[in-house]
Amino acid sequence: MHGVQITTPFTQEAVRSLKAGQMVSISGVIYTGRDAAHKRLVDTLDRGEALPFEPKETIMYYVGPCPAKPGKVIGPAGPTTSYRMDPYAPRMIAAGQTGMIGKGLRSKEVVDAMKQYGAVYFAAIGGAGALMAQSIKQAKVIAYDDLGTEAVRELVVENLPAIVVIDAEGNNLYETGKAAYKR
Amino acid sequence: MRTITFEQVASAVEGMCIKANTKIGADVLAGLQKARETEESPLCRAILDRIIENDKIAAEEAIPICQDTGMTVVFVDWGQEVYFEGGSITDAINEGVRQGYTKGYLRKSVVNDPLERVNTKDNTPAVIHYNLVPGDKVHITVAPKGFGSENMSALRMFKPADGVEAVKEFVLQQVETAGSNPCPPIIVGVGIGGTMEKAAFLAKKALLREVGKNSSNPYYADLEKELLEKVNNLGIGPQGFGGRNTALAVNIETYPTHIAGMPCAVNINCHVARHTEIEL
Ligand code: SF4
Numbered sequence: 001m002h003g004v005q006i007t008t009p010f011t012q013e014a015v016r017s018l019k020a021g022q023m024v025s026i027s028g029v030i031y032t033g034r035d036a037a038h039k040r041l042v043d044t045l046d047r048g049e050a051l052p053f054e055p056k057e058t059i060m061y062y063v064g065p066c067p068a069k070p071g072k073v074i075g076p077a078g079p080t081t082s083y084r085m086d087p088y089a090p091r092m093i094a095a096g097q098t099g100m101i102g103k104g105l106r107s108k109e110v111v112d113a114m115k116q117y118g119a120v121y122f123a124a125i126g127g128a129g130a131l132m133a134q135s136i137k138q139a140k141v142i143a144y145d146d147l148g149t150e151a152v153r154e155l156v157v158e159n160l161p162a163i164v165v166i167d168a169e170g171n172n173l174y175e176t177g178k179a180a181y182k183r
Numbered sequence: 184m185r186t187i188t189f190e191q192v193a194s195a196v197e198g199m200c201i202k203a204n205t206k207i208g209a210d211v212l213a214g215l216q217k218a219r220e221t222e223e224s225p226l227c228r229a230i231l232d233r234i235i236e237n238d239k240i241a242a243e244e245a246i247p248i249c250q251d252t253g254m255t256v257v258f259v260d261w262g263q264e265v266y267f268e269g270g271s272i273t274d275a276i277n278e279g280v281r282q283g284y285t286k287g288y289l290r291k292s293v294v295n296d297p298l299e300r301v302n303t304k305d306n307t308p309a310v311i312h313y314n315l316v317p318g319d320k321v322h323i324t325v326a327p328k329g330f331g332s333e334n335m336s337a338l339r340m341f342k343p344a345d346g347v348e349a350v351k352e353f354v355l356q357q358v359e360t361a362g363s364n365p366c367p368p369i370i371v372g373v374g375i376g377g378t379m380e381k382a383a384f385l386a387k388k389a390l391l392r393e394v395g396k397n398s399s400n401p402y403y404a405d406l407e408k409e410l411l412e413k414v415n416n417l418g419i420g421p422q423g424f425g426g427r428n429t430a431l432a433v434n435i436e437t438y439p440t441h442i443a444g445m446p447c448a449v450n451i452n453c454h455v456a457r458h459t460e461i462e463l
Contacts, residue, residue: 130240
């Protein structure tokens with residue numbers, strides 16, 4: 001499973017070239033965050049302050065990894081369910097974020113923001129955290145260390161496997177795929 | 184009277200927390216392989232290959248299969264002729280969880296209070312179900328439960344007149360609403376009967392059954408097969424990408440109930456369906 005190569009920064013040109021259903025391999029720098037981190041990120045935006053990283057053309061991975069075993073960069077790190085980030089994602093997209101990696105359905109508000117600003121929603125394979133960790137070459141906590149597994153990390157990834165689920169036109173593999181195999 | 188000590192229970196639970204989280208059961212793996220063979224979607228075949236590869240990597244490297252190493256659910260069948268030495272059994276189990284999640288580099292996902300939400304940093308407390316049984320043996324099952332799938336579970340209090348059709352509709356509706364959220368292919372646990380909490384408990388227990396094994400009651404075995412086919416006909420498929428394998432199994436457990444009611448619970452598990460057991 002290799003598919004389309006994506007490297008960060010994830011530009012508008014790259015965003016617009018992707019279609020729902022494509023397999024991709026993501027390389028470069030990406031950021032992690034779950035519910036608790038997103039709440040703080042959006043609170044920071046509300047206060048008009050700078051985020052711990054520049055959100056423009058970034059990809060956010062919704063993940064809370066396991067602790068790293070000695071000698072390892074990170075523990076297993078598969079996606080968490082994305083809908084819990086739905087209340088925050090439109091703000092992040094408006095701030096310039098162009099990609100999200102998670103699993104599961106998204107709200108209409110998120111899809112509307114994706115279409116308006118140009119962003120892609122990828123799914124990683126839920127429950128394949130051991131495999132996914134092999135694509136993570138570096139990891140460091142850059143904010144909210146007190147949140148433990150939920151802290152914001154900067155990851156350097158190589159060929160992280162994912163699937164385009166919702167593209168910037170709003171096409172949705174969860175809907176089309178299901179319709180194709182329903183009996 | 185046999186004696187079992189605090190250390191025996193704690194060390195058994197510690198080992199089981201690590202084993203359950205790193206080594207997928209042979210039955211689940213066989214179920215995934217069968218799904219790989221029957222899957223019609225090329226994308227989903229590639230996904231199932233990746234899931235099987237993931238399970239092998241986890242076992243080889245002794246790392247968790249999934250980063251959500253769950254809230255630890257423990258079932259204890261305690262023989263009435265067994266004397267416990269060294270304090271509280273519950274403390275011994277929680278000590279095992281604490282040691283297992285720390286030494287096994289498992290993720291600590293438990294918060295102290297549902298509203299205050301401060302991480303307890305050692306995955307305690309476990310959710311423990313005790314059952315007193317005849318004899319001088321102790322049987323412990325450790326089943327870490329991820330919340331991507333737990334959150335997709337539900338309970339309904341049906342009227343007796345609603346009958347089996349209500350159960351079928353509820354199961355299908357629950358799986359359909361869950362969609363890709365619980366990391367399909369899933370395992371569906373259904374508990375029918377008893378009281379409200381009994382139905383929920385039965386649904387959880389149903390998830391412990393070996394994948395591919397139907398109920399010993401022929402009526403419920405047929406219902407399981409029918410529901411599995413209907414669930415797979417929803418087309419959700421592995422990871423929700425559209426395919427023929429939405430679930431690996433539908434397992435039903437039942438209990439006598441009241442003349443006025445028919446409680447029914449659906450507990451969904453992901454393909455990382457973890458449980459391991461030991462007899463002391
Ligand atoms: S639902 Fe299961 S497979 Fe998916 S992330 Fe949670 S524990 Fe892992």
